[in-house]
Amino acid sequence: MIAHLRGRLFSKSPNQAVVECGGVGYDVTISVTTFSALPVEGAEVSLFVHTHVREEMIALFGFAETQEKRLFEKLLTITGIGPKLAITVLSGIAAERLVMAIRGQDHATLTRIPGIGKKTAERVVLELKDKLDDMATAPVVGGAHLGAAGDDALSALVNLGYVRPVAERAIAAAVEKQPDVAEDFDRLFRAAMAAIR
Numbered sequence: 001m002i003a004h005l006r007g008r009l010f011s012k013s014p015n016q017a018v019v020e021c022g023g024v025g026y027d028v029t030i031s032v033t034t035f036s037a038l039p040v041e042g043a044e045v046s047l048f049v050h051t052h053v054r055e056e057m058i059a060l061f062g063f064a065e066t067q068e069k070r071l072f073e074k075l076l077t078i079t080g081i082g083p084k085l086a087i088t089v090l091s092g093i094a095a096e097r098l099v100m101a102i103r104g105q106d107h108a109t110l111t112r113i114p115g116i117g118k119k120t121a122e123r124v125v126l127e128l129k130d131k132l133d134d135m136a137t138a139p140v141v142g143g144a145h146l147g148a149a150g151d152d153a154l155s156a157l158v159n160l161g162y163v164r165p166v167a168e169r170a171i172a173a174a175v176e177k178q179p180d181v182a183e184d185f186d187r188l189f190r191a192a193m194a195a196i197r
Contacts, residue, residue, distance in 0.1 A: 001051040002026075002060060009045040012038050015091070017062060019045055028062035029083070032091040036164050037064035052083045061087060068095045078127050080120055088115050097151045102128050109148070149185040150175070153192055162196065170195040 005028065007021035014035045018025045028047060030038075039045055047062035048069045061083055063069040068090060075086040089098070092113040101109040102125055110121035150171055157167035174181060174191035181187040 001053075002049050003051070004047070005049055005060075005062065006044065006046040009039060009041050009043055011041055015087070017045070017047070019047060019062070026060055028060045029087055030062045031068065031087050032158070033068060033094065033164065034062060034064040036158050050083075059083065065095070071095050071098065074128055074131060075124070078120075078123055080123065085115050089113050092116075094151060094154065099132050103132060105129060149183050149188050152185045153189045156189055157192060157196075166196065167192070 005019045005021055005026055007019045007026075010018040010020045010025050012018075012030075012035060014032050015029060017028045017030050017035070017038060019028060020026075028049065030047075034047070047064065048066050050061045050063075050069055050072060052059045052061060061069075061072060063072065072083075072086050072090060075081050075089060076083065081089075092115075093101070093109070097109070100106070105125050107118065107121045107125065110116050110124060111118055116124070153171055154164070154167050157170065158164055162170075170192040171188065173195040174188060177195070178187075178191055181191050
């Protein structure tokens with residue numbers, strides 16, 4: 001099984017990357033989070049890989065971080081969640097926020113993820129809430145979790161093309177400067193944009 005790839009990033013799109021290793025191009029399905037972490041095309045890239053084998057095909061799923069890969073594999077253990085839905089889940093919510101939602105039995109947050117209905121959210125919580133103890137949770141700013149507004153602002157900044165670490169620092173700076181914006185997406189997003197500039 002392929003567990004890791006390192007080579008030249010031949011091409012990338014929000015859900016796919018082609019990594020050239022020794023003259024062979026590996027087609028890897030990726031999440032939006034991993035896409036945001038990828039370097040420019042032509043640069044060297046390193047991905048942790050889950051190899052999914054079915055009767056008719058072998059599919060590779062790539063992740064920039066080991067935690068995202070482990071979370072993907074835990075999602076696969078749940079009845080009704082296949083690799084495509086698992087990658088959609090990880091594209092719809094940051095891994096840290098997903099861990100927090102599962103541990104906190106936050107069904108409302110889970111059902112906002114595309115492809116996750118009420119019953120699936122309940123299954124995810126039931127089957128995984130006690131199996132994520134070794135996983136880190138969401139970034140903390142000033143001793144408090146960023147919360148839903150922070151996650152939404154982070155997602156919006158990443159969708160605008162800012163790399164995740166830059167977006168996270170901007171949100172942290174905005175909250176540090178004006179703690180009262182932390183719960184208001186609109187104000188937090190504007191303050192984070194100002195911090196980036």
